[in-house]
Structures are given as structure tokens and as C-alpha cells.
Amino acid sequence: MELHSTTAHELAPLLQKRKISSTELTKAVLERIEKVEPRVNAYVTLTPELAMRMAQDADQRLQQGNTVTPLTGIPLAIKDNMCTRGILTSCASRILHNFVPPYDATVVTKLRNAGAVFVGKTNLDEFAMGSSTENSAMKLTLNPWDFERIPGGSSGGSAAAVAAGETILALGSDTGGSIRQPAALCGVVGLKPTYGRVSRYGLVAFASSLDQIGTLVKDVEDTALLMNCIAAHDPMDSTSGNIPVPDYTTFLNHSINGIKVGVPKEYFVEGMDPVVEQAVRKAIDTLAELGAEIIEISLPHTEYAIATYYLCATAEASSNLARYDGAHYGYRSPGTDNIVDMFSKTRAEGFGKEVKRRIMLGTYALSAGYYDAYYLKALKVRTLIKQDFEQAFQQCDVIVTPTTPTPAFRVGEKTEDPLQMYLSDIFTISVNLAGIPAVSLPCGFAGSLPVGIQIMAGSFEEGKILRVAHCYEQAAGFCRSRPTL
Amino acid sequence: MAKISEDDVRHVALLSRLYFTDEEIRQFTKDLNSIFSYVEKLRELDTEAVEPTSHSLKLSNVIREDIITSPLPVDEALANAPEAETGYFRVPKIIQEY
Numbered sequence: 001m002e003l004h005s006t007t008a009h010e011l012a013p014l015l016q017k018r019k020i021s022s023t024e025l026t027k028a029v030l031e032r033i034e035k036v037e038p039r040v041n042a043y044v045t046l047t048p049e050l051a052m053r054m055a056q057d058a059d060q061r062l063q064q065g066n067t068v069t070p071l072t073g074i075p076l077a078i079k080d081n082m083c084t085r086g087i088l089t090s091c092a093s094r095i096l097h098n099f100v101p102p103y104d105a106t107v108v109t110k111l112r113n114a115g116a117v118f119v120g121k122t123n124l125d126e127f128a129m130g131s132s133t134e135n136s137a138m139k140l141t142l143n144p145w146d147f148e149r150i151p152g153g154s155s156g157g158s159a160a161a162v163a164a165g166e167t168i169l170a171l172g173s174d175t176g177g178s179i180r181q182p183a184a185l186c187g188v189v190g191l192k193p194t195y196g197r198v199s200r201y202g203l204v205a206f207a208s209s210l211d212q213i214g215t216l217v218k219d220v221e222d223t224a225l226l227m228n229c230i231a232a233h234d235p236m237d238s239t240s241g242n243i244p245v246p247d248y249t250t251f252l253n254h255s256i257n258g259i260k261v262g263v264p265k266e267y268f269v270e271g272m273d274p275v276v277e278q279a280v281r282k283a284i285d286t287l288a289e290l291g292a293e294i295i296e297i298s299l300p301h302t303e304y305a306i307a308t309y310y311l312c313a314t315a316e317a318s319s320n321l322a323r324y325d326g327a328h329y330g331y332r333s334p335g336t337d338n339i340v341d342m343f344s345k346t347r348a349e350g351f352g353k354e355v356k357r358r359i360m361l362g363t364y365a366l367s368a369g370y371y372d373a374y375y376l377k378a379l380k381v382r383t384l385i386k387q388d389f390e391q392a393f394q395q396c397d398v399i400v401t402p403t404t405p406t407p408a409f410r411v412g413e414k415t416e417d418p419l420q421m422y423l424s425d426i427f428t429i430s431v432n433l434a435g436i437p438a439v440s441l442p443c444g445f446a447g448s449l450p451v452g453i454q455i456m457a458g459s460f461e462e463g464k465i466l467r468v469a470h471c472y473e474q475a476a477g478f479c480r481s482r483p484t485l
Numbered sequence: 486m487a488k489i490s491e492d493d494v495r496h497v498a499l500l501s502r503l504y505f506t507d508e509e510i511r512q513f514t515k516d517l518n519s520i521f522s523y524v525e526k527l528r529e530l531d532t533e534a535v536e537p538t539s540h541s542l543k544l545s546n547v548i549r550e551d552i553i554t555s556p557l558p559v560d561e562a563l564a565n566a567p568e569a570e571t572g573y574f575r576v577p578k579i580i581q582e583y
Contacts, residue, residue, distance in 0.1 A: 100564070100565065102557055102561040102564065102565075195542060196541075209539060235549065238544070238547035239540070239542065241542060301530075303526075304527055304530065306523075307523060308527065310520065318501065322502075325502070326567060327567075327576050329565035329567075330565070330567070337578075338577050339579045340502065341577070342576065344503060345504055347502055347504075351503075356503055356513075360494070360497055360501055360503070361520060363500050363501045364493075364497045367496075367497060367500060374524065376537055377527050377528075379537030380535040380537050380538075381527050381535075382537070382538040383535050383536055384530065384535060418516055419519055419520060422520075433541070435541025459542075
């Protein structure tokens with residue numbers, strides 16, 4: 001097995017027993033990047049010198065044997081919307097093309113302290129707004145399973161980097177499916193934790209009541225290891241939950257005998273790719289064979305989720321993105337002579353089309369005369385969607401659905417029709433509105449393209465998700481498939 | 486719901502501090518009409534007695550001790566500034582006669 005295609009839980013014992021060094025491992029990953037990155041384009045910024053320095057520090061720690069964690073010496077990629085002190089944080093936007101943060105996001109501090117090795121910052125849809133990573137102002141990331149297709153988005157760079165062996169671990173962020181959808185389309189494991197489980201301090205805000213940092217890795221055990229490092233209450237994020245964090249590895253290697261798995265009838269809809277449906281149905285059969293009790297449930301407000309989401313998320317975005325005005329950091333349009341002109345020109349030149357569209361949508365939804373009809377209405381429907389889940393979790397332990405209605409689509413296929421692009425998030429969006437956790441993991445293939453299954457649980461019940469996901473993954477084995485590059 | 490006109494879109498663009506070409510105004514008028522006619526769907530639901538959810542966690546105000554810590558040094562705060570002068574961000578004149 002080549003080092004770049006292994007997992008953190010396989011590498012950690014080798015590093016700790018000094019069978020391999022972090023320097024050796026990091027070099028192997030950097031060589032892999034050199035080989036495949038020209039075709040995949042997963043990274044906005046690569047930090048090879050920093051990575052080698054961090055690897056040497058990790059080797060020193062490993063040699064001394066104290067303060068070693070399972071992530072010490074392990075290469076990691078960070079989505080380029082999380083602040084990294086001294087390293088460009090662009091959000092794949094022209095407006096932040098030169099922004100070098102003076103501080104680290106809390107997750108970045110935690111990973112530095114754990115001894116992880118930072119390989120680079122990954123590509124995304126500009127400000128995490130998109131489902132294909134095609135809205136990046138920096139570059140076009142391609143799906144490692146098929147270079148004519150998109151990797152999903154908005155964490156497409158992180159998902160593609162993990163799938164292509166260009167890192168061992170990656171962080172993403174998920175506002176409406178931005179971790180789970182690219183995980184499904186790239187055949188990796190992506191967890192969006194409960195809203196408030198991981199600090200958002202230093203994550204560039206898109207929609208603050210929906211944004212959540214999470215993991216993109218090769219399997220469920222690595223998900224548990226990375227979550228053990230990043231999940232915590234943070235005084236710097238008042239919306240982070242002050243709830244004890246369990247050791248997530250204790251949920252692995254358990255039977256799922258008697259676990260109740262709810263399957264919502266609203267998630268098997270017309271327009272869904274029949275091969276995707278088949279793969280998901282087969283995964284549900286596997287869960288039943290493993291001892292789970294499958295019950296049909298209903299989430300009756302599912303069909304309203306996309307409309308609700310695009311009102312809530314754009315309203316919050318229009319307010320959050322007001323800060324990009326060319327005054328304090330980032331791009332400023334040259335040669336403007338009054339302040340409104342400076343703001344308007346800077347923003348017109350600095351933001352891409354989709355970001356502008358969402359600012360316009362959100363501003364319109366919040367503007368005088370429309371607030372009650374649109375924004376307030378959406379907040380009320382959000383309550384109904386949240387209640388759907390609360391009622392469902394009285395009948396079952398976890399809910400299982402497809403992650404996406406289709407496998408990865410072709411580059412350019414949906415860029416001209418924003419509504420079609422929004423509709424590709426149909427199965428992931430409700431989870432963010434309800435604030436609950438969900439994972440996507442590989443459950444088969446449609447031709448050569450990976451298909452993902454989504455497992456949801458109640459708030460702060462990531463453990464239940466990992467238990468079911470690990471049991472399924474061990475039985476199904478799809479997590480060991482890698483694209484040929 | 487009333488159709489969104491090009492003038493509505495120009496007004497929203499001003500509120501958003503975004504300049505657009507006429508062609509872009511036409512395109513956004515089309516996009517906004519298409520997306521807002523889709524979200525009309527929500528009107529099917531009776532939400533008269535439903536409380537709004539602006540946030541998924543039930544949180545109350547979070548208060549901390551008023552402890553003095555060291556702030557970001559001025560030079561670091563200004564390091565990303567498009568224009569800075571003598572410890573300040575430099576911007577075009579804000580108050581002026583029109």
C-alpha cells in the first residue's frame with residue numbers, strides 16, 4: 001500500500017513505533033501532489049515548506065514520545081475559508097485574493113497543537129456558495145474519478161484532495177451540504193457535525209445559523225479521530241455548545257443489532273437516478289442484514305426545504321458579506337473618489353456572479369415590504385422542518401437517505417441554471433436547517449462514479465451516526481476503493 | 486406576488502452596494518423572478534401559529550468577565566489594508582457635498 005492512500009488510523013501506530021517518519025510520509029504526499037495536482041486542481045495554495053517544517057517538529061515529538069496524539073505527523077488539508085495565520089485565506093474570491101489572516105481559526109489552532117502537518121488550502125465555490133466548486137475564482141477542480149465531471153461543492157477541493165491521495169485528512173465546511181455532497185461525489189466520508197459541536201471562530205461566515213466545520217476523510221475511523229481533535233466548546237464562539245465531547249472512537253466496532261433505522265419516503269423521489277436509488281436501497285438491505293430494524297418514516301415538510309434554505313441562507317449571506325467593502329482588507333477597486341463608489345465598484349469587481357446573485361436575493365428578501373412575506377415565512381417553515389426531525393427521532397435512532405439524487409454531473413452542466421444547481425442539494429439541506437449532524441459515506445458506484453449514503457441523527461448524537469456508519473462500512477467495504485490516477 | 490421589475494433590481498443593487506451593467510440587470514431580473522416564483526411554494530403552508538426559528542440551538546446571551554487582554558497590534562491590524570496612513574485605514578472622503 002502506498003503511503004498516500006492510507007488512513008490516519010493506519011499511519012498513527014507506524015509513526016508512533018517509528019516504523020515510518022512524518023517527514024517520509026509528508027514527502028510521499030507532496031510527491032503525490034506533484035504527480036496528480038496538475039490534473040485535479042484541488043488546492044488554491046500549497047504549503048510544502050511549512051509542511052516539511054511541521055513534519056520535522058512532529059518527528060521530534062514522536063521521538064520524545066510525549067504530547068503525541070493520533071494526528072501527530074499526519075498530513076492535513078484545510079478548506080480555504082478557514083483562517084490560517086500567515087497563509088493566504090482567499091475563500092476562492094477575488095475580493096480576498098491577497099488576504100493573509102493575522103490569526104488562526106480555533107480548529108486550526110487545535111490541529112497545530114495536535115501536531116498535524118498542513119499541506120495546503122483547498123479550493124471551494126467562492127465563499128462556499130455552490131454545489132460544484134465551479135464558482136471558484138481561482139481554478140476549476142475536477143473529480144478524480146472522472147476528469148470531465150465536477151467534484152461537488154462547495155468543499156470540492158477537500159473532497160477531491162482526499163480521494164486523489166493528495167492529503168490524508170481534510171477539513172470542510174457545510175452550510176447546505178457542502179461537506180456531504182462532495183464526499184458522496186468523490187467517494188469519501190464527510191461528516192457535518194451538529195451545529196455548535198465544532199467552533200466556527202475563524203471560519204469565514206456565509207450563513208451563520210447554518211455554517212458548520214466538519215471532516216472529509218477516507219473512512220469512519222479517521223472521522224472519529226479528527227472529530228476527537230476539533231469538537232469542543234470555544235469561548236470565542238458563543239454559539240458553540242457547552243456539552244461534554246465523548247471519545248468518538250468508542251462508538252466504533254459495535255453491533256447495530258436492534259438499532260432503529262428510519263427511511264423517509266420523501267427522499268426517494270422522481271428525477272432520482274435509478275442506479276443511485278438501487279445502491280442506497282442495497283445499503284439499507286445491508287443494514288437490515290446487520291441486525292438493524294428498518295422502519296418507514298415521514299418528513300412531511302421536505303419539499304419546502306430548498307425554498308426555506310435559499311431565503312434563510314441568502315438573507316444571512318447578504319448581511320455577512322457587507323463587510324467586504326475594500327476598506328480594511330482584501331481587494332479595493334482603484335481610482336474611486338467617493339465612498340459609495342468605492343464600495344460598489346470594489347464589490348462589483350471583487351465578487352463573482354453567484355455571490356452577487358445571493359447577495360441580491362438576500363437583500364431583496366430582507367427589504368422593506370418583503371420581510372414578513374419571505375424571510376419571516378422561511379423562519380417559520382424552518383420550525384416545521386425541525387419539528388419533522390424531532391418527531392422522527394422519537395421513532396428511530398438514525399435516518400438513512402441518499403446523499404445526492406445523481407452522481408457527479410459534468411462540468412458546465414448546471415452553471416447556466418441556478419435553480420437546477422440549488423435543487424441538487426435537495427437531500428442535504430434540511431439537516432442544516434434542523435441543526436442536526438449527518439455523514440455521507442460511499443455505498444457503491446453508478447458506472448465508474450461513487451454514490452453516497454447519508455446517515456442523520458439527533459443533535460449531538462454523532463456517536464450514533466459513527467456506530468452505524470462504521471458497522472456498514474466494515475461490511476460493505478466501499479471505503480477501500482480509490483480512483484486510478 | 487408582484488413581478489420583480491428591472492427598477493426593483495436596480496434598487497436592490499443600490500442597497501447591496503453593487504454596480505451592474507444593463508445586461509446584468511436584465512439577467513438578475515430574470516434570475517430573481519425565477520427563484521422567487523419557486524419560493525412562493527412556502528405560501529401553501531399555514532404558519533399562522535408557528536414560531537420562527539432563526540437558530541437551531543436554544544441559546545441565551547453569553548456573558549464573560551471583563552478581562553483586559555492584549556489586542557491585535559496596530560501594524561498587524563493594518564497589514565492587509567489596501568491603503569493605510571499613520572496608523573489608520575485610508576479611504577476616500579466620506580462627508581461631502583453632492
